Amino acid sequence: MAEFGVITPSVAVVGGKPATATGKALSVVALRKTYGDIVAVDEASMEIAAGEFVTFLGSSGSGKTTTLMMIAGFCEPDSGTITVGGRDVTRLAPQKRNLGFVFQQYLLFPHMTVHDNVAFPLTLRGVPKDEIRRRVGETLEIAGLSGFGGRKPRELSGGQQQRVALCRALVYRPPVILMDEPLGALDKKLRDQLQVEIKTIQQELGLTVIYVTHDQEEALVMSDRIAVMRNGLVEQFDTPRELFERPKTPFVADFLGAANFLPGRIEQHTDEHTLVRLDRSGGLLKARRHDLASGTPVKVAVQPGRLRACAIDDGFCSGTVETATYVGTLVRAGVRIDGGDAPLLRLEVPAGRGPVAGERVGITADPDDVNLFAGEQEG
Amino acid sequence: MAALTAAPARPRKLLASRKTRVGILYALPVVVYLLVLFVYPIISTLFLSLKNADGSLTLHWYVDALTGVNLSVLITTLRISAETALLSLVFGFILANAISRLRPLWAGLAMLIVVVPHFISALVRTYGWIILLGDKGLVNETLAWAPGAPYHLLYNELGVVIGTTSMMLPYTVLLLYGVMRGVDRGLLAAAASMGAGRVTIFRRVYLPLVAPGLASAGLLSFILSLGYYITPALMGGPNQTMIATLINQQVTKENQWNGAAAQGVLLLLLTLAGLLLVKLISSLGASAKKRSAS
Numbered sequence: 001m002a003e004f005g006v007i008t009p010s011v012a013v014v015g016g017k018p019a020t021a022t023g024k025a026l027s028v029v030a031l032r033k034t035y036g037d038i039v040a041v042d043e044a045s046m047e048i049a050a051g052e053f054v055t056f057l058g059s060s061g062s063g064k065t066t067t068l069m070m071i072a073g074f075c076e077p078d079s080g081t082i083t084v085g086g087r088d089v090t091r092l093a094p095q096k097r098n099l100g101f102v103f104q105q106y107l108l109f110p111h112m113t114v115h116d117n118v119a120f121p122l123t124l125r126g127v128p129k130d131e132i133r134r135r136v137g138e139t140l141e142i143a144g145l146s147g148f149g150g151r152k153p154r155e156l157s158g159g160q161q162q163r164v165a166l167c168r169a170l171v172y173r174p175p176v177i178l179m180d181e182p183l184g185a186l187d188k189k190l191r192d193q194l195q196v197e198i199k200t201i202q203q204e205l206g207l208t209v210i211y212v213t214h215d216q217e218e219a220l221v222m223s224d225r226i227a228v229m230r231n232g233l234v235e236q237f238d239t240p241r242e243l244f245e246r247p248k249t250p251f252v253a254d255f256l257g258a259a260n261f262l263p264g265r266i267e268q269h270t271d272e273h274t275l276v277r278l279d280r281s282g283g284l285l286k287a288r289r290h291d292l293a294s295g296t297p298v299k300v301a302v303q304p305g306r307l308r309a310c311a312i313d314d315g316f317c318s319g320t321v322e323t324a325t326y327v328g329t330l331v332r333a334g335v336r337i338d339g340g341d342a343p344l345l346r347l348e349v350p351a352g353r354g355p356v357a358g359e360r361v362g363i364t365a366d367p368d369d370v371n372l373f374a375g376e377q378e379g
Numbered sequence: 380m381a382a383l384t385a386a387p388a389r390p391r392k393l394l395a396s397r398k399t400r401v402g403i404l405y406a407l408p409v410v411v412y413l414l415v416l417f418v419y420p421i422i423s424t425l426f427l428s429l430k431n432a433d434g435s436l437t438l439h440w441y442v443d444a445l446t447g448v449n450l451s452v453l454i455t456t457l458r459i460s461a462e463t464a465l466l467s468l469v470f471g472f473i474l475a476n477a478i479s480r481l482r483p484l485w486a487g488l489a490m491l492i493v494v495v496p497h498f499i500s501a502l503v504r505t506y507g508w509i510i511l512l513g514d515k516g517l518v519n520e521t522l523a524w525a526p527g528a529p530y531h532l533l534y535n536e537l538g539v540v541i542g543t544t545s546m547m548l549p550y551t552v553l554l555l556y557g558v559m560r561g562v563d564r565g566l567l568a569a570a571a572s573m574g575a576g577r578v579t580i581f582r583r584v585y586l587p588l589v590a591p592g593l594a595s596a597g598l599l600s601f602i603l604s605l606g607y608y609i610t611p612a613l614m615g616g617p618n619q620t621m622i623a624t625l626i627n628q629q630v631t632k633e634n635q636w637n638g639a640a641a642q643g644v645l646l647l648l649l650t651l652a653g654l655l656l657v658k659l660i661s662s663l664g665a666s667a668k669k670r671s672a673s
């Protein structure tokens with residue numbers, strides 16, 4: 001790969017997790033961007049290792065694209081620094097950053113063939129003709145596009161076009177490839193297929209990818225780490241498992257885990273657990289050990305899949321099953337908790353053992369699956 | 380079984396034929412219009428150009444049109460038209476490119492400024508140029524300090540080309556602006572993201588994308604210039620006589636309809652040749668690209 005004048009970190013791929021021996025590929029420090037009164041990105045900081053697949057996840061308007069555009073150089077930050085492979089690129093023009101970019105709208109050059117599109121970045125780098133032909137052929141083959149080289153982009157389907165765009169971004173082995181909702185314009189089935197393909201290619205070639213999406217499932221399927229963004233803030237930057245099981249904010253618990261929230265107050269601490277008195281039902285709930293002082297108002301968050309129905313007196317609260325919907329392997333139940341008109345508690349239990357509508361049940365959860373947040377935070 | 384499969388065919392056929400009949404009815408005015416206003420005059424001109432005084436067929440008018448003074452007028456016409464096409468393309472490109480980068484509101488305003496003068500009669504605009512470019516005109520007054528002043532900007536080829544270019548400019552700007560607006564700016568950003576500098580982006584992405592517009596704008600101004608009359612007649616000298624002027628002279632001064640008809644047909648053929656040439660070049664370019672890719 002040295003012939004491209006680009007130093008590519010060699011990354012050993014072990015069990016799907018790239019070994020990050022070569023250190024950081026990209027770091028972003030206190031990046032900020034405002035549009036008038038709107039803070040599009042607020043002091044975003046993160047370090048991304050070579051070979052890592054990182055996703056910016058957030059709803060529309062949360063600042064994902066703006067962050068990506070600043071990294072790419074299409075948008076100048078108000079403050080903060082961006083370093084690629086140890087080189088400060090914050091004030092550099094996009095063409096001087098040597099990054100790859102895959103756009104949602106593909107943006108293939110319509111007047112060039114597939115081959116010429118993929119060859120374009122190589123010709124810019126003065127790669128010899130034979131070398132170009134070989135590299136383009138190889139890259140198209142990886143993406144399953146052998147034999148399409150002579151076609152014009154408009155003669156391809158959306159999925160094929162996006163594969164070509166992907167080839168074009170990785171053929172010159174940039175140290176980091178940025179992708180802004182690259183599958184956003186495709187239908188669900190194709191999206192699922194391409195998610196796997198992109199992930200496989202990324203792992204096989206050890207690519208460093210920053211990916212933007214608003215789709216939680218997509219983020220969970222593809223990412224080594226996910227930066228959950230909201231109103232320009234990075235709420236949490238962690239592995240999917242950590243985000244799921246140890247959300248740092250109620251927003252993350254809600255956005256990724258679709259958690260149930262119950263208001264309560266810290267009652268007391270034991271060696272291993274924290275006990276919370278629930279406001280509405282008055283029940284006592286065992287949670288993971290937490291450092292908040294006794295009496296502090298808290299929000300209890302438990303994901304639907306981590307709640308269990310039990311005998312009526314064995315749970316931290318009890319209620320009546322109002323809805324029970326069979327969805328394949330699961331039953332989704334909505335339980336009206338006794339002692340208040342709070343929103344229905346949502347449960348997901350394996351089908352077969354599921355409760356039926358009208359049944360009176362107790363609700364319980366493993367203390368390890370219960371997350372606490374200081375109560376004044378907004379959910 | 381046969382009846383079953385045949386059954387749906389009948390109503391469909393009926394519908395289709397009714398559709399066709401209605402279609403013909405709608406097309407009728409256009410067909411009549413084209414026949415009366417285009418096909419008939421062209422054919423009668425063609426006959427006129429091939430007819431001797433005694434009514435027999437001859438090519439003598441064409442030989443006439445392609446020799447001596449007539450030939451040099453034809454060549455002048457082609458040269459001035461080519462110069463005009465080139466200049467209006469260059470200025471049109473610069474203008475349209477600048478306008479297409481403006482915000483929509485300003486772009487609209489700029490387009491208005493380019494197009495509105497065109498609503499004024501060509502005659503008036505030509506006299507405007509004559510006033511501006513004369514030896515005592517505004518241009519020479521302001522440039523009076525410069526060596527070699529006054530410059531002769533009128534009654535020569537420069538004058539004609541200035542005039543015709545200004546007449547063609549709105550067409551080329553309009554055409555190119557439309558094409559340029561249609562170029563996805565994202566493509567330029569994509570090229571930049573891969574490391575292409577400004578010049579490369581312009582040469583390898585932008586220019587090829589607007590090339591069809593350049594070809595049609597150039598061709599349009601060339602074709603329009605071929606038959607242009609007022610401006611060359613008023614702003615040129617005797618050496619800048621163009622074919623339209625010649626045709627006019629033959630009809631009004633010499634009552635020579637047959638010769639005029641032959642020259643008219645030649646003008647038409649030249650226009651068609653121009654169209655064909657552009658088609659040929661663009662298809663050659665496309666096939667060359669295909670070959671280099673495979």
Ligand SMILES: Nc1ncnc2c1ncn2[C@@H]1O[C@H](COP(=O)(O)OP(=O)(O)O)[C@@H](O)[C@H]1O
Nearest residue numbers: 035038040058059060061062063064065066067
């Ligand atoms: N060019 C711009 N001008 C003004 N506001 C913008 C611009 N680009 C983005 N914004 C605003 O910045 C915020 C973040 O936008 P964006 O980064 O596009 O979000 P996302 O990609 O997560 O949907 C939004 O509130 C958006 O309206």
Ligand SMILES: [Mg+2]
Nearest residue numbers: 061064065066
């Ligand atoms: Mg976006």
